[in-house]
Amino acid sequence: MELYRLKSFLAIADTSNLTKAARQLHISQSALSSQLRQLEEELEFSLFDRTPRGMRLSGNGQEILPLIKELLEAEDKLLKKARLISQNIGEALQIGLNADPGFLQVGAINRRLQLLYSDINVIFLASQSVRAAQMLHNGQLDLAFLYGAISDAEICSQKLLDVRFCVVIPKTIQMACDDLSWGQLAALPWIWVEQGSPPYDAMLEKFVGLRLHPNQIVKAVDEHIVKELVVDGHGAAIMREDEARPLVESGQVTIWTKGWLTMPLNLAWTVTNNDNTYIRKAREAISYLWKPALAEEVGNSNFNY
Secondary structure: OOHHHHHHHHHHHHHOOHHHHHHHHOOOHHHHHHHHHHHHHHHOOOOEEEEOOEEEEOHHHHHHHHHHHHHHHHHHHHHHHHHHHHHOOOEEEEEEEOOOOOOOOHHHHHHHHHHHOOOEEEEEEEOOHHHHHHHHHOOOOOEEEEEOOOOOOOEEEEEEEEEEEEEEEEOOOOOOHHHOOHHHHHHOEEEEEOOOOHHHHHHHHHHHHOOOOOEEEEEEOOHHHHHHHHHOOOOEEEEEHHHHHHHHHOOOEEEEEEEEEEEEEEEEEEHHHOOOHHHHHHHHHHHHHHHHHHHOOOOOOOOOO
16 A cells, blocks of 8 residues: 555545645646545545535544554654654754744754754754644644644643734825725735634634625735735734734825734644653743743733724
8 A cells, every 4th residue: 555645545534635645745636546446445445525515534434544544643643753863863852843933932942952952953944833732732843833823632822912903004005094994904905824823813813703705806815925925015814912013103004093903822733642751851941932922911802993
């Protein structure tokens, strides 16, 4: 049984869509369909029901899904351990970053871990909040920074900080910013992040509740891209307050005062790794660095209507 076919099966199960799964795996849709057909022939039963809304796991598919996940997790752990042995290095921890490294204090985290635990080798990886739980389950990450809470009983998390987000509008397109209604705001050109960004999901929920749809002129997948496009005047966007304030002071953007949102920044790990010595040490080091910021928090904010 070829492991790449099992990985293709998981990608389809995760996205419920052949096109999205193929894009995620960086292969053609026809190649993915062929892999799925070959796997189903090998297993001698169908894994998915084809519906107008996409690919839905069949009863047999649901039954073997946990076993395939377990097998691929074991493969990942084996490869990781083999790399450590071959390179004669200590334990490697993979930490997922959902925001820019400066904001997440990556330099300070790495220095503290090197100072206290020289046997821990840290690998920092870019990861999105929406995918953090799956990457933790798959063994792709040991720890992950993420926005918002995870409704997964197998994931533990610790709040590091309540992060304030705001709506920013470039000075080149603003119209009496504070007087804008939600309808006028939705009609502005927007730089939108689609890949399950919790702040953008919260804003979209607000728009949908008001029966509005934001005018998504440009779509991006990274906050650095969003910031560059905002500064260049392409559209409104959601931004962390610490990023927005310098742009306000330099006269490049205005903050729409009705659109504040507060969201927790959490550090997450799996229940099965709760007692892992290296992961516990890393959690303690990261928590120590974030304690001053957490202590300075003053209340919470929601959308102001």
